[in-house]
Each structure stands twice: as C-alpha cells, then as structure tokens.
Amino acid sequence: MTHPGTHSGSTPDVAAGLDDLPTEAWEPGAADLDLRPTADLVALMNEQDATVPAAVARSADRLTGAIDAIAERMQDGGRLVYVGAGTSGRLAVVDAAECESTFSTPPGLVVALIAGGAAAAASAQEHAEDDEDAGRREIRSLDIGPADSVVGLSASGRTPYVVGAVAEAAAAGALTVAVTSVEASELGALAEHEIAVVVGPEVIAGSTRLKAGTAQKLVLNTISTVVMVRLGKTYGNLMVDLVASNAKLRDRVRRIVRHATGAGRDEVDAALEAADGDARVAIVSLVAGVDATEARSRLVAAGGVVRKALG
Structure with missing residues (x-):
C-alpha cells in the first residue's frame, strides 16, 4: 500500500489497467442503445440513476467519519479544499461556490481546485488531468497545513492531478479524503478517509459524468451540508446564516425568521430592520425578547451559533 506523502512521479502511464476499472466497464445489456426508442432510453437512464443513492448509502459510515474529521478541523479555523478534474472538478467548483451563497462562508474557506484552472469549469481541459x-x-x-482538509475526487481513483494534490496535502499534514467510484484505488491508499461509491458500468461505457458524477454530487452535497450543520450554520433545518442579496433571498429570510420564531409579519419585518437583515440576530432578538444589540452580543459570545446564543 502507498503511504500518504510518498507518491512520486509526474508522468505515470495513465492508460495502464484501465480495462480493469469498473468505471470503464462495458454494459452488454445496453449494446443496442442507439437502436432503442427515446422512451426506452429515458426509462433506462432513470433506472440506472435510481441505483446511485443506494451505492452512496453503502458508504455512509465512511462519509460520517470523514465529515466529523473535517468539521473538527474547520471548527478550529481550517479550510475545506476540493480537488478534481473534468466532471469531478466542475462539481467541486459548484459545491464550493454554493457554500458561500447558502451558508455565507467567507471566500477562501471552501475552495475548489480544478485541473486546467478556472477555464476548465466552463470548457473541457481534459489534458490537464494528467499533470500530477x-x-x-x-x-x-x-499553503495547506495541518488545520486544513483536502478532498480529492476521481471516479477512477487514479487521476494524476488529483493524486498529486492529495499526496502533497498528506505530506503537509492536512486531513485527506478520497471520493472515488472504485475500491482500493491509488487515491484511496493515499488518503486517511476513503469513500468509494461503486456504481458499476455507465450506460455509455466510460462516461463517468453519469452515475459516477451523480454519486459525487450526492457525496459533495452531504459533506458540505452536514459540515455546515455541525458548524452551526443552521437553526433546526433553517439556513439562518445567509446574505439576502436579492429580492428572492430577502423574502426567504423573512420566511425563515417566521418559521423559527412564530412571530407575525410586521414583527418579523421590524426585527429584521433592527438586525440589518441578519436572520440570526432577528431570531435571537425575537425568541429571547432582547433588542438587536443584545442579540448580536449573545451571538458573538456563541460563535455565531443561534442555538447556543439562546442558551
């Protein structure tokens, strides 16, 4: 087994052994794919997609361990860094960006690295994945260090760009997680936490943007959402730490405060105005019966966590 930080070499034979990977396997039952009517193809895609959540569920224990480890480091000020190439990288970019809009994470707290750089998020730069x-x-x-968590995403578990990043992160003492679609992969051997979601052959052989990509999206949703819950970014199942930067979000904030407090519309609007639109301040003010200044003070003492601020 390869140990964290010991992998070397920048130009591996990435084609070697691909025939043996589940992600490259051919599904004989779909050999007549191009001859089938559209309705059959839609049904087939839906049937295949429906198998993915069960595959993710089989990795629940591994996901739990990784999430708890990530949350522990982020509570101490660490960052969450995703690394991927192609579809994996684009999914990582989306998840990192949505942490800012959903949970008001500051820029740089949740980061996505994609092979080929920012241009690869909009236009394929597939050659870049070979650059370890x-x-x-x-x-x-x-400047990754022991406080940080690095999650490498690779359906095959052997993408050189991701392998190199995770090996470097491990050598720097960071927490490392591998999200793959194969067991006992090169990437999994490098990481402290291996999350292998084996979804089997794709409808179109080797097109891992399909089931493998769906599995990665579900895993990323779970990691970021549960980590943010652990960090106190929600109150119950309400996202209370969000920036109301447009009309839709301002209306959402009003509904969140109403649900959290049971207060009427006028009372909620007054509390939000006093709170400068901050849902957390408005909730603490209304539930605890204090003014916005006291609510802010309680939230500061509670690290921004509404539940703690309410005692």
Missing part, C-alpha cells in the same frame, strides 16, 4: 505536478503546485500555493 500541477496538483502538487496548487496545493502548495494555498
């Missing part, structure tokens, strides 16, 4: 040294360099450029 680039993965290492980009981890070093973030």
